[in-house]
Amino acid sequence: MTAFTDFTDEDVPGRYGPSATTEADPHDVGPVRTEYAPAHDGDPDPGEIVWTWVPFEENDGRGKDRPVLVVAREAAGTLLAVQLTSKRHDGTHAHGDPRHWVPIGHGPWDRSERDSWVYIERVMRLHDAGMRREACALDRGRFNLVVHHLQERYGWS
Template sequence: MSEAASSPRPEDPARPEENPWSRFIHRYFSHRGSLSEGLDKLNSQLGLNTQPFAAQLQTDTTVKTPTANHARSVMYAPDMDGQADPGEVVWVDIRPRRGGEMESRAVLIIGRNGHTLLTLLISENKDHLSEDNWLPIGSGPWENRGGESWIRLDKLIEVPESQILRRGVSMPERRFDRISARLRNDYGWR
C-alpha cells in the first residue's frame, strides 16, 4: 500500500466542508477583495455618498399634485418610531412659488407611497380664511406666530422621506379626523 493512499488528504481551505452550516457561512460570509472595496459597494447600495465632503445642492424634490389623484384610505397613526406616519407634522424645504426661494414649511403627513410621503401644506396666512380649499385647523406647535392655521386640501405634496425634518409633533386626533372627513367627502378618499 502506498503512503499517499494511507495518509489522510489535507482539506482544501477554500472548499467548505459538506456540513450545511459550513456551506451557509462560507457562501454568505466569505469575501474577496479589500475592506475599502466592500465599504464602497455597501455605501453605493445604501445610496450614501462615497465622497466625504461632497456638496449637496438644495433642490426642490417635492411634487405637487391634485389630492383626488391619490385617493386612498386615510387613518391616524402617528408613532415616533423613526418612520414618518400619517398624523405627524414634519417640516420640508419647498418652493411655494415658481422661481421663488426655498422655504421650510410645515406639512401634515396623510399617507405614503413607499419612501415618498403624501402631505398637505399648513399655512398661517389669514387670506385662506375665505377659501374653500383651505380648512382651519387652529393653533399648534407647527406655527411661528401663535395664531390660527389652515391646511390646504386640494393640492397634495409628495415628499421623499429622506428630505423631511421631524420635531416630534403630531396633529391632534380630532383635528386629523376633520381633515380626513373633508378628504373623504370632497376628494374621494376612503
Template sequence: MSQDYRRPRFATQPSRSLARQLAYSPELDGAADPGEVVWMWVPFEDDPAQGKDRPVLVVGRDRATLLGLMLSSKEYHRDEENWLRLGTGAWDYNGRVSYVRLDRVIVVAEHGIRREGSILNRRSFDRIADQLRAQYGWS
C-alpha cells in the same frame, strides 16, 4: 453625493388623483407617520425655483414615500374653498392659526423632510380626513 435637504425632490398632485384610505397613526419615532406635522422645503406654485421651509401634515405613506398637505398661516386662506382652518399647534412657535390646503398633495421621499414637528390631534385629523373623503374621493 449627498442629498440636498433644503430642496427635496417631490411632486404635487391634485388630491383626487391620489385618493386612498386614511389612517391616523402618529408615533414620534423618527419616521413620519399620518397625523404628524413635519417640516420641509416647499417651492412656491408661481415660481418653483423659489420656496420656503414650511410645515406639512402627513396624511399617508407608501414605504419611504410620504403624502402630505401644506400648512400656512396666511389669513387669506380662510376664504378659499380648498383650505380648511386647522387652528394652532406646536408646529408654529408663534402660536398663529394655521390652514391646511386640501386640493394638492405633496409627494416626497421621507429623507426629504427636515424634521418631525409635532402630532396633530385626532379630532383635527378626522376633520381633514372627512373633507378629503367628501370633496376628493379618499376613503
C-alpha cells in the same frame, strides 16, 4: 437633528434629487387610505406635522421650508401631505376661496402660536429622507377634520 440654518441651499431636505418633495395630482394617486398613525420616531407618519421644502405653485424651482400635515402613506413608501399656512383664510382676507382651507387652530408646530389653515387643493408627495424635522402629532379630531375634507374633495377612503 441639525438646525435648518446649518444646511446649504443644496442640502435642504426635500428640495433636490430622489427625495424631493413634489406636487401630486390628488385625482391620480390611486387608492388612498388615510390613517392616523403618529409615532414620534424621527420619520414622517400620517397624523404628524413635519417640516420639508415645498415648491411654490408656479413650479419654477422656487419654494420654501414649511410645515405639512402627513395624511397617508402610499404603497411605494412615499407619503401624501397637505401644506399649512398661518395666513388667514377664513373669508376675511382675499387669499383665495376659504372652502379650500381647513382651519386647525394653533399648536407646537408654530413657535408664535398663530392659528393655522391646511390647504386641501394641493397635495404634496413627501419622502422619508425629504423631511427636515418632525414637529408634532396633530390630535386625532383635527386630523379627522382635514381627512374628511380630503375624502369629500377627492373620494379618498
